[in-house]
Amino acid sequence: MSLVREQPLILVVDDDAGQRLLAGASLLQGGFSVVEAGDGEQALRVFQHEQPDAVLLDVVMPGLDGFAVCEALRRLPGGRYLPIVMVTGLDDVKSIERAYQVGATDFITKPIQWLVLHHRVRYILRANQTEETMRKLSCAVEQNPVSILITDIHGKIEYANPKFTEVSGYTLAEIRGKTPYFLQTNTLSAEEYQRLQHVIEAGSVWRGELCNRRKDGEFFWEAAHVSAIRDPNGAITHFIWLREDITARKQTEERIRFLAYYDNLTCLPNRVMLQERLREAVEAARLRSGLLAVMFLDLDQFKRINDSLGHRAGDLVLQEVARRLPDCLRHHDYVCMARPGTPLPQDLLARLGGDEFVILLTEVNQPDDVIRVAQRILTVIAKPFAVEGSEVFIGCSIGIALFPYDGADMEVLLKNADTALYHAKDRGRNTYQLYSDWMNVAAVQRLALETQLRKALENRELSLHYQPQVALESGRITGVEALLRWSSPELGAISPLDFIPIAEETGLIIPIGEWVLRTACTQARAWQQEGLPELRMAVNLSPRQCVDPELP
Template identity: 50%
Template sequence: MKVLFDNLSLRGKLTAIIMFTGCLVFLLTFITFLVFQRANLRTTLLQDSLVLCQTLGENCASALIFNDHDSATETLQVLTEKSNIIDSRVYTNDKRIFAAYHRHLIEHPEIDRLPTQDPLTQNFKFSPTDLTVFKQVTYQGEVLGTILLRTDLSTVNDALMRYTWMGIIGFVLYSCLAFLIASFLQRLISKPIEDLSKTMRTIALEKNYSQRVTQQRNDELGSLFKGFNNMLAEIEARDTELQANEARLDHLAHHDPLTQLSNRRLLHARIEHTLSQARRSERQVAILLIDLDQFKKINDSLGHAVGDEVLRAVAGRLKKHSRTSDTLARIGGDEFVIVLEHINSPDDVTRYLQGVLESLGQAIKVSGHELYITASVGVSLFPENGEDVEELMRSADVAMYKAKDSGRNTFRFNTPGMNDKAHGQLLLESELHKALEQEQFVLHYQPQIELNSGRIIGFEALIRWMHPERGLIPPGDFIPLAEESGLIVPIGEWVLNSACLQSKRWQAQGRPEVRIAVNVSARQFRQKTLIQTVEQALQKHQLPPHCLELEITESMVMDNVESAIVKMKALNDMGVQLSIDDFGTGYSSLSALKRFPLANLKIDRSFIQDIVTAPEDAAISASIIALGKNMSLKIIAEGIETVEQMDALNAKGCEHGQGFYFCKPMTPENLEEIYDKCWISSCPKTSQTTSAAQRPKEVTASG
């Protein structure tokens, strides 16, 4: 029953409760009515029977006195008019039947003898079918006998049966009426709750938390609806905020926070979608990889805040120039990508890029600075340069570097062979790592000669790569790649340590001290640990600092003059000699140059090559020599290949030189024979180079 009730709907439960309560009240009332009627009918019948019995007893008293049976019997015959009287008897005191009346003339076995009840306490007896009453017959206080009267209960039972049927019919009618009333009453409660439930189901299905329950009530249901609406309002506000946060997170996950352009993830998805459409329509797609030229200088010189403003300005210009169907993204620090759809030929891309480069080339005014930005662009075409995103991006990247190699502020399409070359560079970079780990690098040494005497005054350490399969690889084939990848730093440390070790090894073999010149790359010079690295190398190999010379270039120190001076003074204070390599090919100011604690200036080979035949080169060389002498610097000429070049330099006052005329770079083993045969001048013992304060304040260069 409980399970059945639990499975009913709220409407059914309320209807059942109302009907059950009403019917229960009806039944209890009806049962009470029946009990009352039964008692009332029996009481009435009992009183009538007692009165009748009393009357008959009084009438039979004389008959008992005179022992007149016939008179008593005749008196009892009046009961024939009473249809509900079954029988009656008059008993003498000795309990003999004196007179009797039987309605159906049938002897009743139970009344052949007198009842044993005490007449003082009870003078009647109810059975299921009849009522028996008896009363003593007295005369002037003397008990003459007893009269007994038995009455049929059918009239009472018939009345009760009529009431019962009336109750059943009434119950049925009442149940129907109760159902109708219950159905109406339960709707006053269940209808609002069902509406609430329906609203909840709709909200759960549609996830629309802006819906509200509109019923106005002032009872508990009204409080429930108000609370539900308040809850919906809170959920709606929370859901709105959540959706806004999700949208914001999605935007952050797929867009560059600085420029609000698509990022690499969104770009990848859009390119895949574009390629899918292009395959169906058999049309070309162009991937343009744009890299800003020299952008790092803006960040380093003007700060990242200015750099960010420049990136925003570039993004804005690219947006204005792009079509609605194009995809524009920023994938790195200063790298942008444009995906061009619906192109008919590479000429369309060319015209588009000409407009892009022209737009980017216009001045950008940022924080009081007027900046001019150029870009190098690499182009890959679908399907010519690749079938998937990675391949097309890789092809565009290769083409972009080709554009940079071609002078910047231009664009290049990916052509057959470009990727192979790039793959070769990647392979070479991987092999560079192995070469460093497996010690495939070797040092060759080229003597530096005193031109007047021909004596060896030092050596320049030059790195070579002894590849196990390719053989000897010159530095021009791998040093630029090492510089770009950052491997030049550990390679440079290896060169420094190997040169110090070789110099100390020669000294340990009894040879005089000699200066070893080691080239320092731009990336290596910028390392904060440069001073510590040089100091550790000298200590590790116990090499006197004055036997080590570090060669740096003009551009290397002019990028950040003050920082360069700090490092150079620290090295000079340590006792290490410093020289400017390839002097004359870079850019430097004499005001900055005189502040550098230098020992040597090396004239670049480009001025030496035509010094005999080209007056301009001769004049430049003479000026550098004069400049060095005025600044108390030693001059070393690079790339001397003929005796005429040596004589010309000697005539102009150049003291030292190096080149193939004297000796090619050689391994230490092959060089030792020349080392021992030549008269060698020991390297200077002074621990410090002439300081800037000791040099002439005015420097003149004569030609």
């Protein structure tokens, strides 16, 4: 009952006052409290008011007999699991069967052994408490938000709670007698399965994560806890599996991993994964004294597509490039896409960002293997791209660095492959270039030139030379062409062929071009003020200046 008492309260129901007196005396002697009722109607009223812990109920009474009272008690609040002991002089089988049918917990036949009555009642109360505990545990199992399986010592399923059916789609009737392994995929190795079996058979606890398959074929993840159930002697009789559905958590983890290691647009590995894999590949190649190649790939004129057709068109081109490139690799090269549970590949195709891709080729036998891959890439990328109803053409430039010849670690290999890419572009694009040491010297020189050029305008190191334009018939000067020259205090006279391309690539051509225009115009006006004849002033403009909205 829900009430907390120092002494259990027993309701004694009998139309015989003498029987009530004797029963009460026996129960009081056993440490119980007692309330009495002389008929069935009174018994129901007393029960509702007192909420006793058990009822000692006579069967044969005027009005409502014991069978009717028992049925009525079971229907009242608090009466469903109440211990009801029926007292009867009827010892025929039908009366006993009827007593149990109407809900009696137990029965006692007259004449009653008064000296042992309180022991009988105490036993019934203890058994009822045990049953109540079992009901609570059963309810906890049945309503548990975790899937629960119970198997025999051979692993055959004997019980599954409703949550298991909800998660897996299988009812207990469908899986009874099977082992829990019928759900599982190959996420655990054979060795791990053997360890699981050994652990639980030894009576220890196994914990782990399992990828299972629902009845409809869909995969789901569970965190499993497997332990043994023992009998009073310590022998294992059953195993209990607690399985929590962690599919949502695994999907979140996979999404986080994807964002950390993969490019969202192309689903190719990103710079982070490339760096990790390249470090591992370099160490593996060093141990086996082998070769590996880093190929730096950049799309030619990709900006033109973004500027003319929009960024969506550019994204579609990048996605198509990501689909084409795997077909260019060696037959055993592997391209790592985002797949749950997929092991990291030996070779790697990654997108660094923008229109830059990197291919890592491991276990290279000779440089010609890499060159053949580069040639296939150039051929495939040169094919037309269908973009939103338009057909566009692009090319690509490729820089190649080989371990160990062109670098002994990840950083140097990537830098040298990028340097080779720059020289491939400088050779006219749509080609490949193997790295060579002289390229690094040229790159250092070019960087120094760029650094000095950024200071040249401010330090007034630039000047204009004016080349006359002469009419052949008269020999008269009709105009001049302004020619830009640079004299560096550190580097000396620098040819326009060397610094103009750098100015255009870095954007310095805009402020330099503006200075050229203003200086040339100022000089032309000065000549006019000195009284010289009008001369046509010619100034060369960069293509970048022509599209500059600030052009005077």
